[in-house]
Amino acid sequence: MDTVLEQLDRAIGGTIQECSYDESMDSAVIQRLNQLVEMSRMNCEQADRERNLVKALISDISHQVRTPLTNIMLYAGLLEEQELPEQAGKMASQIHRQADKLDFFMKELVRSSYLETEMIAVHVEKSPVDELIARACQAVEMQALKKGIVIEAESSPESAFFDMKWTVEALVNLLDNAVKYSPAQSVIRVLSVPYESFLCIRVKDEGIGIREEEQGLIFRRFYRSPEVSGEKGLGIGLYLVREIIKKQGGYIKVKSEPGSGAEFSVYLRRN
Numbered sequence: 001m002d003t004v005l006e007q008l009d010r011a012i013g014g015t016i017q018e019c020s021y022d023e024s025m026d027s028a029v030i031q032r033l034n035q036l037v038e039m040s041r042m043n044c045e046q047a048d049r050e051r052n053l054v055k056a057l058i059s060d061i062s063h064q065v066r067t068p069l070t071n072i073m074l075y076a077g078l079l080e081e082q083e084l085p086e087q088a089g090k091m092a093s094q095i096h097r098q099a100d101k102l103d104f105f106m107k108e109l110v111r112s113s114y115l116e117t118e119m120i121a122v123h124v125e126k127s128p129v130d131e132l133i134a135r136a137c138q139a140v141e142m143q144a145l146k147k148g149i150v151i152e153a154e155s156s157p158e159s160a161f162f163d164m165k166w167t168v169e170a171l172v173n174l175l176d177n178a179v180k181y182s183p184a185q186s187v188i189r190v191l192s193v194p195y196e197s198f199l200c201i202r203v204k205d206e207g208i209g210i211r212e213e214e215q216g217l218i219f220r221r222f223y224r225s226p227e228v229s230g231e232k233g234l235g236i237g238l239y240l241v242r243e244i245i246k247k248q249g250g251y252i253k254v255k256s257e258p259g260s261g262a263e264f265s266v267y268l269r270r271n
Contacts, residue, residue, distance in 0.1 A: 065106055072099045101232075108234045122163035122247045124269075129156045129192050129199060132164060136171035137190065140179055148185045151175070156192040160199035160268040162248050167268070170244040171201065173237040174264050178205035180231060182261070198250070198267040205263075210256040218254070241266075 076096035084092065133153050144151055178188045186206040193200040208227065210218060217223050219242045222235040245252050249269045256262035 066103075069099060069103055069106065073103065104232050108236060120166060120244060120247060122166050122244070124161050124163055124248050126159050126161055127164050129158045129160055129201065129268075132162070132167055132171065133190055133192070133201065135164075135168045136175055139168070139172045140175045143176065143179045144188070147179065147182070149179055149182055149188060150186075151188045151190065153190040154192070158192055158194050158199055158270075160270050162250070162268045163244075166244045167248070170241040170266065171203070173241050174203045174266070177237060178203055178207065178262075181205070181228065182207035194270070195267075197270055199270050201266045201268070203264045203266075204261060206261045209258040209260050210254065210262050211258055215254050215256065219252070 073096060076092055076099055079092035080089065080096060082092075133156070137151050137153050140151070175188065175190075182188060182205045188206075189202075189204045191202050193202065210225070211227075214225055218225070219238050220235075221239040223239075224235040242252055245266055245268070250267045252267070253265045254262060255265070
């Protein structure tokens with residue numbers, strides 16, 4: 001019995017086992033286990049090929065759509081600035097609003113695809129925190145300017161271990177939410193705090209806040225608070241943030257009270 005269990009353990013581990021090819025029961029079991037291992041390996045390779053194909057397809061579609069969409073938004077914005085007849089001005093505004101909505105759903109589709117196709121493959125290395133924060137703040141600068149929101153980011157000499165591309169994506173999601181749920185002319189503060197094992201990046205806004213009973217729910221996939229049902233969103237952003245940070249050995253916390261803003265703390269490994 002011990003021998004059979006050992007053979008099963010090796011098969012579970014993906015190990016092809018030596019077989020004597022005689023008429024014994026042991027030989028027959030090993031042959032079939034080897035066949036299962038080989039079939040499993042082939043299925044995994046096929047799944048990897050299909051996943052890579054989907055990744056390439058999503059990336060290509062996203063790129064091909066974003067370019068004309070960006071042009072539509074640009075030209076619609078330029079038209080709105082012109083002295084047009086009233087009806088033409090309304091049509092230009094409508095084009096801009098619909099293009100903006102399409103841009104939002106395109107971004108949400110890409111975010112969702114990250115999770116469905118397991119595209120989040122992090123490559124962690126020691127990187128400067130200042131660069132991470134600067135890239136993320138730059139990505140939401142236009143949205144903040146439209147609402148007159150100021151983003152105050154403190155400089156930091158610290159470094160931490162993270163994947164620059166994906167961690168920027170995570171921080172952008174937090175800042176995007178902060179801008180979306182904060183009142184006009186408010187301030188969003190970003191600072192980093194070094195601890196012994198982790199580097200904490202805090203994003204604090206002056207927005208609507210989050211009720212205590214919801215603070216454990218907001219990181220669930222597709223969860224949306226009834227308080228923000230009127231805002232654009234699919235409930236993917238914070239779930240994606242948590243998954244990205246978790247894959248790097250970090251974690252995220254939130255502290256908030258309704259009407260007093262929210263503070264999200266992202267912890268990245270320092271060693």
